[in-house]
Amino acid sequence: MSAALTLFLHDLRLQLRLSTDLIAPLAFFVLATLMVPLGVGPEPNLLARLAPGMLWITALLATLLALDRLFQRDFEDGTLDLLALSPLPLELVVLAKVAAHWVTTGLPLLVIAPVLGVMLHLDTGGYLTLEISLLLGTPVLSMIGAFGAAVTLGARRGGALLALLVLPLYVPILIFATSAIGAAGEGLSPRPHLLLLASVFAGGIVLVPFAAAAALRNALE
Amino acid sequence: MVFTGLDFDVAGGGALLLTGPNGSGKSSLIRLMAGLIRPYSGRLEHDGMRLGDDPAHHREVVAYLGHQDAVKPMLSVGESTRFWAGMRGRRDQAEAAMAAMNLSDLADLPGRFLSSGQRRRAALARVIAGGAPIWLLDEPTVGLDVKSIAALEAALAQHRAGGGIVIAATHAPIALPGAQGLNLAEFEPESFADEDAA
Numbered sequence: 099m100s101a102a103l104t105l106f107l108h109d110l111r112l113q114l115r116l117s118t119d120l121i122a123p124l125a126f127f128v129l130a131t132l133m134v135p136l137g138v139g140p141e142p143n144l145l146a147r148l149a150p151g152m153l154w155i156t157a158l159l160a161t162l163l164a165l166d167r168l169f170q171r172d173f174e175d176g177t178l179d180l181l182a183l184s185p186l187p188l189e190l191v192v193l194a195k196v197a198a199h200w201v202t203t204g205l206p207l208l209v210i211a212p213v214l215g216v217m218l219h220l221d222t223g224g225y226l227t228l229e230i231s232l233l234l235g236t237p238v239l240s241m242i243g244a245f246g247a248a249v250t251l252g253a254r255r256g257g258a259l260l261a262l263l264v265l266p267l268y269v270p271i272l273i274f275a276t277s278a279i280g281a282a283g284e285g286l287s288p289r290p291h292l293l294l295l296a297s298v299f300a301g302g303i304v305l306v307p308f309a310a311a312a313a314l315r316n317a318l319e
Numbered sequence: 320m321v322f323t324g325l326d327f328d329v330a331g332g333g334a335l336l337l338t339g340p341n342g343s344g345k346s347s348l349i350r351l352m353a354g355l356i357r358p359y360s361g362r363l364e365h366d367g368m369r370l371g372d373d374p375a376h377h378r379e380v381v382a383y384l385g386h387q388d389a390v391k392p393m394l395s396v397g398e399s400t401r402f403w404a405g406m407r408g409r410r411d412q413a414e415a416a417m418a419a420m421n422l423s424d425l426a427d428l429p430g431r432f433l434s435s436g437q438r439r440r441a442a443l444a445r446v447i448a449g450g451a452p453i454w455l456l457d458e459p460t461v462g463l464d465v466k467s468i469a470a471l472e473a474a475l476a477q478h479r480a481g482g483g484i485v486i487a488a489t490h491a492p493i494a495l496p497g498a499q500g501l502n503l504a505e506f507e508p509e510s511f512a513d514e515d516a517a
Contacts, residue, residue, distance in 0.1 A: 104405040115393040176387025180445075183353055183383050184406045187375070319356050 101186040102194045109198035124206045127160040131214045142219040149218035150279035165243040166257045189307035204236030221283030231275035234295045241306040248313035322506040334495045337488035339503030345488035353383040382451035388442040390430040397426035404448035416448035436462040456487040
């Protein structure tokens with residue numbers, strides 16, 4: 099387990115040193131969300147209705163920005179060969195890299211989201227649920243994205259392919275998360291929707307490492 | 320198919336020098352022994368155990384040096400050597416490994432400032448620090464100066480003195496006393512003999 103932690107800290111350090119990797123998804127999230135009031139007008143009721151969906155759609159697209167780099171650089175410079183040959187099983191390598199990816203892309207979104215919620219007149223009851231849904235949902239975005247990145251590794255124009263492959267898989271997360279925030283905003287219990295989201299998280303954390311590791315082995319042959 | 324009819328055996332403390340023209344399959348054979356690719360047919364054993372039966376054990380015993388040095392531009396030599404040693408639970412060996420490849424003075428230098436020979440030395444320090452018993456080295460001397468080749472030869476001798484195995488593919492002459500030689504050109508499949516099979 100200490101090898102997994104070593105890899106996680108190493109990846110985190112690498113990503114923090116490349117500040118563009120860190121800033122690009124966050125800046126995209128903020129700018130794209132700010133476009134919404136400019137596009138549809140400043141009418142508070144309309145914005146409040148759009149807020150959960152817009153926040154989640156932009157968050158989802160923002161995580162896509164950093165995905166193709168998840169394995170690509172390691173693949174190109176030979177690091178992935180060495181990781182595949184390290185004593186740490188490749189499944190745990192995937193999990194450690196996904197965790198580092200989430201800390202540098204998902205976590206900043208979670209921190210900034212309430213501020214953007216205010217700008218979109220999100221219903222007061224929705225903030226806690228927004229945060230919980232992001233906490234449960236963005237790691238799954240990173241996990242599904244890791245699977246997509248592993249499958250498209252080595253493909254030409256992999257980035258475009260990756261988006262086409264991954265976005266349909268993001269649909270359940272989008273539906274559960276926005277229904278949860280919508281329900282909370284209307285004063286209903288968001289619990290059932292959040293539980294569904296939690297089940298997707300639980301399934302993802304078990305299945306994705308195996309799927310992504312199999313795809314990586316294939317790419318290395 | 321790249322080669323066929325190959326048969327060899329390396330004992331502890333032994334060494335095997337793979338030679339052959341470009342495209343004769345030296346790198347493929349090394350990747351195959353590392354477990355990165357699977358043979359179309361044939362078997363590879365370590366301690367009587369077939370490769371693939373216990374991948375975890377196999378990953379413990381081999382260290383691989385490929386064409387690429389896997390040196391990250393924004394990490395210093397010391398950070399990256401300590402990381403790779405740490406992945407094998409041998410973080411404390413990193414300093415000695417860097418000293419063996421004369422890298423101690425460069426330990427704080429980020430990877431993007433290294434020359435190709437210095438990057439190669441950093442990759443070799445990673446192999447040394449890992450402490451695996453079987454070293455699979457693909458063109459270890461590329462870019463190395465005379466002094467660094469001598470350092471590498473000393474490290475190889477020390478590894479073998481401790482019972483380790485060295486399997487190296489190279490075009491450049493390198494001192495590996497008592498090493499077996501294997502010329503892969505002799506094992507080319509006949510139907511491909513005229514082609515430059517990769």
